[in-house]
Amino acid sequence: MPELPEVETIKKALEQNLLDQTLSAVEVLNPKLRFKVPTKELKALVDHKIISIRRRSKYLLLDFSNALTLIIHLGMTGRLLLDGKSYKHDHVILTFKSGQRLTYNDVRKFGLIDICQSGDLDNHKLIKNLGIEPLESKFTKANLKEIFSNKSKSIKLAIMDANLVVGVGNIYASESLFESKISPLRQASSLKEFEIENLRKAIIKTLKAALKAGGSTLKDFKHLSGDSGYFQHSFLVYDREGQACKNCKKAIIRIKQQGRSTFYCTNCQK
DNA sequence: AACCGCGCCTGTTCGC
DNA sequence: TGCGAACAGGCGCGGT
Incomplete structure (x- = not known):
């Protein structure tokens, strides 16, 4: 998608x-x-x-x-x-x-x-409440700290909330949280500053890697653009339920958060 | 106000 | 093998 x-x-x-x-x-x-x-x-x-x-x-x-x-x-x-x-x-x-x-x-x-x-x-109603662009300069530790400070919902839902941060979908949410070793179940407000910074860097890294992959796969846009499945081979946790964590070998688990699948490693992500 | 679950939609996968 | 059920998910919306 x-x-x-x-x-x-x-x-x-x-x-x-x-x-x-x-x-x-x-x-x-x-x-x-x-x-x-x-x-x-x-x-x-x-x-x-x-x-x-x-x-x-x-x-x-x-x-x-x-x-x-x-x-x-x-x-x-x-x-x-x-x-x-x-x-x-x-x-x-x-x-x-x-x-x-x-x-x-x-x-x-x-x-x-x-x-x-x-x-x-x-x-415009679809535009006016949109949150921070993760690949732009306002995506700072300070701004994220501010955004998360009073949020009781889980960090996974928080980063997927387009009114807070835009562009992080279900896949990149799981991937970024794994990358930053944070459990998707943590309350957004509970993150320490170093965790927020790790998550910030992980989101940027994940999006940039996908951008690079998308750019190379979609260069023949003139003929067709769409979901070529370009990033799926790079998934660390997404859609890997039961498979070994690439870090510790423990089985990746799948849970549901607000009806959406979340994949994570209970050993690596705290 | 903040949060959560629903529903939209169709192709694919799963289970009996 | 065949069929229906479950699933996938971005995100606005409505209910709590």
Whole structure:
């Protein structure tokens, strides 16, 4: 599934391919994504140019020359394709004057497409409460300490909470906690400063490693982008229930936290 | 206010 | 072997 590193990779590829291009048509084959696709509003983008492309959390933001911003979230299984072909589960097609076609394809329809005034983006309900970007300068020990200080929920849920830290999904949460030797069950507020710092470094390390892997696997973005399973061979704990911990050889266990699987080593993570 | 569980959706895996 | 049940998960939403 698209995680922050993959969304970042897609963002760069979109930049290379679609920047300065003028939209010529919007086709909504199926408006039933996570939220109803605002077909009529999207048509307002026709004849306007993409002037910049950004990423915030796992949202892709395409700024158009008429001061509207297209918001795209890929959810679990969303893909953006530029290969000009048609596939099952294609939902939205943007055609450009250059002839290029950007297709939004999504098996499970957990993704979303929305639009807003560029100037109002920071007030958009999906954007306004987003937390710290882990690969940017505000992701500091001090800020994390502040964020975690009054949180009674578990550290795993805390780092997955996009209102606190963005981009850490279920996989990277388990991986980062293993990397920093912290139990996913610990209360967020119970972390010592050195643990917060270890976790901070682990999140950065994990995301950067995945970004690197995503970058190499997805360089043929023109043909297809999506979940190529690029990082799965590097998992230390995720999806490794019953297998030996790569550090101490004890069996990795799986628990459920808020309905989501968490994988960890009870020996290495305290 | 903070937190937790639900539901969306479909392809894949699992168990009988 | 075949079929239905369970599972996977990002994340907004509603209930507590």
